[in-house]
Amino acid sequence: MRQFVGMMKLQLPKILGLVVALGLSASASAQMMINGAGATFPYPIYSKWFDEYAKVDPSVRFNYQSIGSGGGQKQIMAQTVDFGASDGPMSDDNLAKAPGKLLHIPTVAGAVVMSVNLPGKPALTFDGETIADIYLGKIKKWNDPKIAALNAGAKLPDNDIVVVHRSDGSGTTYIFTDYLSKVSPEWKQKVGNNTSVKWPTGIGAKGNEGVSGQVKQVPGAIGYVELIYALQNKMAFADLKNAAGQVVKPSLESVTAALSTAEIPDDFRFSMTNAPGKDAYPVCGATWLLVYEQQKDPAKGKKLVEFLKWAVSKGQGMAKDLDYAPLPDSVQQRVLKRIDEIKT
Amino acid sequence: MAVAASITVEEVSAQARMARPSRFGDQAFEWLTFAMAFSVVVLIILTGWQLWHGSTLAIKKFGFHFVTTSTWDPVGEDFGALPFIYGTLVSSFLGLLIAVPLGIATAAYLTELAPLWIRQPLVSLIEMLAAIPSVILGLWGIFVMIPWLRDYPVPVLKRLLGWTPFFSGPMYGPCMLAGGVIIAIMILPIITSVSREILRSVPDLQREAAYALGATRWEATRIAVLSYAKKGLFAAVILGLARALGETMAVTMVIGNTPQIVLSLFQPGYTLASVLANEFTEATTDIYLQALFAIGLVLFGITILVNLLAQLLLRTITTQSATRAVQ
Numbered sequence: 196m197r198q199f200v201g202m203m204k205l206q207l208p209k210i211l212g213l214v215v216a217l218g219l220s221a222s223a224s225a226q227m228m229i230n231g232a233g234a235t236f237p238y239p240i241y242s243k244w245f246d247e248y249a250k251v252d253p254s255v256r257f258n259y260q261s262i263g264s265g266g267g268q269k270q271i272m273a274q275t276v277d278f279g280a281s282d283g284p285m286s287d288d289n290l291a292k293a294p295g296k297l298l299h300i301p302t303v304a305g306a307v308v309m310s311v312n313l314p315g316k317p318a319l320t321f322d323g324e325t326i327a328d329i330y331l332g333k334i335k336k337w338n339d340p341k342i343a344a345l346n347a348g349a350k351l352p353d354n355d356i357v358v359v360h361r362s363d364g365s366g367t368t369y370i371f372t373d374y375l376s377k378v379s380p381e382w383k384q385k386v387g388n389n390t391s392v393k394w395p396t397g398i399g400a401k402g403n404e405g406v407s408g409q410v411k412q413v414p415g416a417i418g419y420v421e422l423i424y425a426l427q428n429k430m431a432f433a434d435l436k437n438a439a440g441q442v443v444k445p446s447l448e449s450v451t452a453a454l455s456t457a458e459i460p461d462d463f464r465f466s467m468t469n470a471p472g473k474d475a476y477p478v479c480g481a482t483w484l485l486v487y488e489q490q491k492d493p494a495k496g497k498k499l500v501e502f503l504k505w506a507v508s509k510g511q512g513m514a515k516d517l518d519y520a521p522l523p524d525s526v527q528q529r530v531l532k533r534i535d536e537i538k539t
Numbered sequence: 540m541a542v543a544a545s546i547t548v549e550e551v552s553a554q555a556r557m558a559r560p561s562r563f564g565d566q567a568f569e570w571l572t573f574a575m576a577f578s579v580v581v582l583i584i585l586t587g588w589q590l591w592h593g594s595t596l597a598i599k600k601f602g603f604h605f606v607t608t609s610t611w612d613p614v615g616e617d618f619g620a621l622p623f624i625y626g627t628l629v630s631s632f633l634g635l636l637i638a639v640p641l642g643i644a645t646a647a648y649l650t651e652l653a654p655l656w657i658r659q660p661l662v663s664l665i666e667m668l669a670a671i672p673s674v675i676l677g678l679w680g681i682f683v684m685i686p687w688l689r690d691y692p693v694p695v696l697k698r699l700l701g702w703t704p705f706f707s708g709p710m711y712g713p714c715m716l717a718g719g720v721i722i723a724i725m726i727l728p729i730i731t732s733v734s735r736e737i738l739r740s741v742p743d744l745q746r747e748a749a750y751a752l753g754a755t756r757w758e759a760t761r762i763a764v765l766s767y768a769k770k771g772l773f774a775a776v777i778l779g780l781a782r783a784l785g786e787t788m789a790v791t792m793v794i795g796n797t798p799q800i801v802l803s804l805f806q807p808g809y810t811l812a813s814v815l816a817n818e819f820t821e822a823t824t825d826i827y828l829q830a831l832f833a834i835g836l837v838l839f840g841i842t843i844l845v846n847l848l849a850q851l852l853l854r855t856i857t858t859q860s861a862t863r864a865v866q
Contacts, residue, residue: 263820265828289823357711362796362813364613364821387614390821398713398807399796401817408681413712 226253229495229502232260233267233280236366236421237482240303240519241280244510248502255498264366264390271297271485277495279485282366283390284464296488298537299463300503300530303511303519304454306422306479307371308432308445310410313337317349322436323378323469323477329356329417330375331382332396337415345436352415359409359418362399364391370480371419374468378477419478422450423518437477438469449476450520459526463533479520489538496539503534590839593832596825605833611798611814613822618830620837622798626715626808627841630790631783633719633804634726639776641723642730643765649731650738651760662735669728677792680721685712685793688720693805710805713795718808721789726779733778737771738764770853777849784842787812811838 231241238261245257262270264281271279272293284299309326311319325341328334334341338351361368369390376383386392400409403424410418422445425432434444443449456472459465469477484503490496507530511521522530591598597605601618608619645665649658693710700706710716741764749763765772787810795807796817811834822828 265821265823268823283823286823355709355711362791363817364823389614390823391613391818391827393610393612393614394797397797398711399809399817400713401791401796405681405792409712412681412686416711 227255227495227498228258229255229278229499230258230260230276231267231278231280231484232262232270232276233485234264234282234366234482235261236282236305237280237303237519239423240510240514240517243513243517244502244506247510247513248505251505252498252501255502257502263364264369265364267485271487274491277486277492277499280482281485282480282482283369284466284483285485293487297485298488298533300484300486300507300534301463301465301481301522301526302484302506303514303521304450304467304479304481305519306445306450306476307367307374307419308422308425308478309435310407310418310420310425310430310432312410312414312416314352314414315350316431317346317351318431319349319433320345320436320442321433323374326435327375327379327382330358330360330395330397331379331385332358354415357413357416358394358397359406359413359416360394360397360399361391361402361406361419363401364389365402366390366480366482367403367419367421368392370468370478373466373480374478377469422446422479426518435477437473437475438471439473439475441473443474443476445476445478447515447518447520449474450479451523453477453479454481454520454526455523459529463530481522486537488536493539496537500534500537500539503537504531507531507534587836587839590832590836594829594836597829597833600826601830601833605830606837609798609800613818613824613827616824616826618827618833620811620834622800623809623811623814623834624837624841625800626718626794626798627784627810627812627838629715630718630722630794630808630810631780633715634722634783635776635780637720637723638727638730638779642727642775642779643734643772645727645731646734646738647760647765649735651764652756662732665728665731668724669732673725673786673788674792676721676724677789680717680789680793681713684720685717688717704802705804708803708805713793713807714805715794715808716804718790718794718810719804721793722783722786725786725789726782729782730775730779733775734768734772737768737775740771741767773849773853777846780845780849781842784838784845785812787816791816811835811841 238259241259245259249256259280264283267276267279267281268285268289270276272289274294285297290297309319309321313319319342321342322345325334325345328341335356336353337356338353343349343351369388372382372386372388372392375386376388386395398409400406400418403420406418407420407424407428407430410416410420420430420432422432424430425445432445434442437443452472453467453470453475456475457465457467457470459467463483465481467479467481470479486499486503490499507522507527511527514521597618601608605618606620606624608617609621610617610619611622612618649661653661689710689712693716696706745763745767746759749759754762790810791813794810794813796809796813797807798809798814799806801808815831815834815838818827819831822831
């Protein structure tokens with residue numbers, strides 16, 4: 196015991212120094228920390244925004260955990276984070292469970308493209324019903340007359356179609372099944388629309404990486420991936436016939452065109468699949484930030500509102516570099532007005 | 540005798556009390572280690588309770604039918620765990636089928652037959668196999684193993700055994716067979732190293748006795764070593780099975796993630812651990828989340844059940860060999 200006390204006395208200056216240093220560093224980082232959690236799809240653009248915004252306003256730092264849309268909705272309802280993020284709008288049930296009124300703030304949009312593995316890499320065109328029938332298991336071979344009708348001149352082999360879908364719950368699946376539910380009544384009745392569904396056929400792969408990996412490995416496979424992912428990995432993808440009957444190539448422009456012609460209700464919980472515009476790509480969706488209309492902490496609330504305004508206006512310019520489609524001007528104005536309604 | 544009678548009982552105990560050294564250190568050590576051991580038990584009970592508590596809604600809605608129904612419909616909110624139980628058991632069993640003979644044979648080679656200079660390098664290599672992260676093995680599975688399976692073993696299996704229901708139908712890529720093979724690769728190191736330790740602990744006397752009776756190399760290994768170490772080898776297999784039941788990442792990348800119950804090993808399947816890993820983060824509704832908790836409870840239950848069965852089996856092996864020794 197005596198030896199112990201003696202040893203402690205020797206170490207005292209070191210211990211005091213450590214305590215002082217810790218105290219100083221704690222007071223130095225008096226930055227405001229705003230926490231968010233949710234969707235994985237917009238994680239790259241949100242990271243870029245947080246980085247850039249730190250240069251605009253160094254007094255606030257954002258921390259975002261991409262735990263998935265479901266997690267994001269749950270955490271904002273439990274109020275463990277300051278804002279949530281979700282690839283699909285919250286359901287009425289969940290909104291009713293939240294302790295306050297939650298606002299949906301759309302930020303960017305992305306598209307879902309069909310990737311195909313066929314010999315010779317033909318450039319294919321599909322329409323909604325054909326894709327629904329493929330994923331329902333009704334069209335089983337590549338040289339089916341329905342596919343041939345849309346692709347005159349393409350060499351379609353007599354092989355089985357191997358359907359690949361997502362095994363994990365994801366916003367990409369949400370957008371894809373939302374589109375299929377709109378173009379195929381049989382799909383809507385049999386399968387429905389959610390982040391995770393009961394697929395009638397096909398193999399499941401985890402994440403965009405999993406689906407693209409399977410499509411690359413299996414001859415005759417078809418799968419759906421995010422446009423960003425397909426562009427950055429230089430994958431070949433198919434064109435789609437949209438609601439207006441035009442064949443549209445998936446691109447950032449055709450997604451923004453879909454956004455500008457989609458019907459967007461006041462609470463911004465919209466679905467933009469199968470948009471009516473002439474140049475609209477039919478399979479795309481937005482991602483939202485979920486914030487309470489009545490902010491609990493006035494200081495944090497003010498900073499959050501300033502960030503949201505910046506993201507929906509100046510931040511949109513950075514979206515294209517990361518292959519996200521920015522909101523069109525008309526939607527931006529409406530969203531800014533909604534952000535003004537947040538009470539701090 | 541007179542001298543002994545002059546010391547009273549009280550004096551003896553007083554002397555003993557004065558001379559007894561402090562037992563505080565020993566007591567403290569005993570309590571501390573007891574607390575550690577007890578905390579492990581508490582952890583297991585807490586885990587089970589938390590799983591139960593998180594799945595009450597699902598249990599109330601589905602009851603026992605949860606483990607007998609085959610649908611998994613997040614949109615229609617109808618959940619059943621049977622395809623996953625089937626997938627877990629089949630893929631684990633397949634993995635054991637491949638890894639146990641391989642592992643025990645490797646262990647026997649390393650302890651009995653290998654020249655001394657090869658033993659340590661081989662042991663290090665096998666332990667390195669255990670160090671490969673699950674995800675990397677899964678990636679290797681998608682890009683290397685599955686194409687190899689599709690091109691070489693599968694056509695042979697189809698030609699020889701295509702008439703059985705286990706090898707019927709086309710193989711597109713991810714399938715139950717791939718899941719079983721990857722599990723075998725993952726549990727091979729643990730089965731090999733534990734078996735090796737068990738075989739090493741067989742006393743040399745047993746081997747010498749066998750040779751003295753005129754046994755060949757193979758007979759000595761079989762009778763004196765493997766037979767003697769049966770109980771320990773069985774424990775090694777159980778350890779491997781426990782690892783196989785819980786293996787998640789590598790399996791989910793190669794098994795195809797389709798909840799179905801089919802006999803063919805060329806068809807994709809789904810395991811309990813895989814569905815948890817895949818769908819947990821995006822489970823938006825309460826019943827969906829609770830159904831996943833229920834899946835966790837089922838996996839927990841299966842692991843405990845398998846371990847209990849193994850303990851029972853172990854006891855029968857011991858009693859059998861004990862009766863044989865007596866005779």
